[in-house]
Amino acid sequence: MINAMIRIMTDIVTMMEVHIVAFIRAETAARSYSSERTGFPALLKAASAVRAGAVVNVRHAMVYEKRRAELYGPLREEGIFTWDWMYGEEYALADIHQITAQEHEELAKATECLGRVFARTASVVCRGSSKLLAELGIPKEAWQAVRRFVWDDVPTVIGRFDFAQTPKGWKMLELNSDTPTGIVERRCRMASQWDNILNFLLYLAVTLPLLGFGMLVFLFTTPYKEYALIREGADTSDPQKQGAAKAAAHDLGGKIIGLSIVLASAIYHSVNLFDLVIWGIVAIVFQVLVFYLFELVTPFRVISEIPKGNVAVGLFASRLSIATGLLMAALISY
DSSP: OHHHHHHHHHHHHHHTTOOHHHHHHHHHHHHHHHTTOOSHHHHHHHHHHHHHHHHHHHHHHHHHHHHHHHHHHHHHHHTSOOOSEETTEEOSOSSOOOOOHHHHHHHHHHHHHHHHHHHHHHHHHHTOOHHHHHHTTOOGGGHHHHTOOSBTTBSOSSEEEEEEEETTEEEEEEEEESOOTTSOHHHHHHHHHHHHHHHHHHHHHHHHHHHHHHHHHHHHTSSSOHHHHHHHHHTOOOHHHHHHHHHHHHHHHHHHHHHHHHHHHHHHHOSSHHHHHHHHHHHHHHHHHHHHHHHHHSSSOHHHHTTTTOHHHHHHHHHHHHHHHHHHHHHOOO
8 A cells, every 4th residue: 555655646746747866766765764664654654755755856856957948048049959858858968867887887898899890890881892882772972982981990080879778788779970969050061161161272272283293294204395386386377387386285285184184083082182192193103104105106206296296196195195184083092
């Protein structure tokens, strides 16, 4: 009978929205008190213990709700953090939730074990074939992003395992990895726009000098002077000089386009500016090598045909440079 009345009082206190943790403590105190005595007086004292606990719990709940309102109210009004209450339940606490030393040890062990599983899985997926990514249901447009590592030994910049305590032990709900937790999305977008502008300026400051350096290399690695041939062809009516100017312009222009294609691909695929510089230098070297390989395999001398005004040779050399740039751009991958 005592237990039945205590359960009734428990229901009443629950309806008053008493904090569940504090109420359990009050109910436990009442049960332990009533177990020492028998009869109606014991029932009254047990009931009094529950009522006293209920009063304490109501006060605690009021203080807690006030603290919640002071903490999350301004954040909700400003739109900074609006999901402290979700699905009809408290999602973000306004107080510290204490756990035991054993629970802490269990969570630490579970996090370490699952972290190793995640790191291994991320490594396999990032280095996986296109067939694997397709089987996992990852959109093709995201494959390049999936294959990009921040650091080889760190699979995530910031991650958090979410656990739930069940009768059978801890259960991992999800891994929140690299998510903008606690940051409103529109502010993320504003910050992202500034980051994009800064990245644009940084990459532009590296790409343009690389392009200029490539042009200088192309000019100094050919025995004829492209700019001199182009200038002479513009100031004369001599068909040969005009042809030489066109051939030189096609040859130099093709190399510049080929280098630009590689640089564009390197900007997209590179993980940092140093990576971009490396690919830019490789592209310049390859353009020079392909030009002289073209000189070796052809029955005529390219370096002498272009100054003679052979436009066809200049056009062929330019198309070869562009093709080289396209192939190199496609070969840049991680």
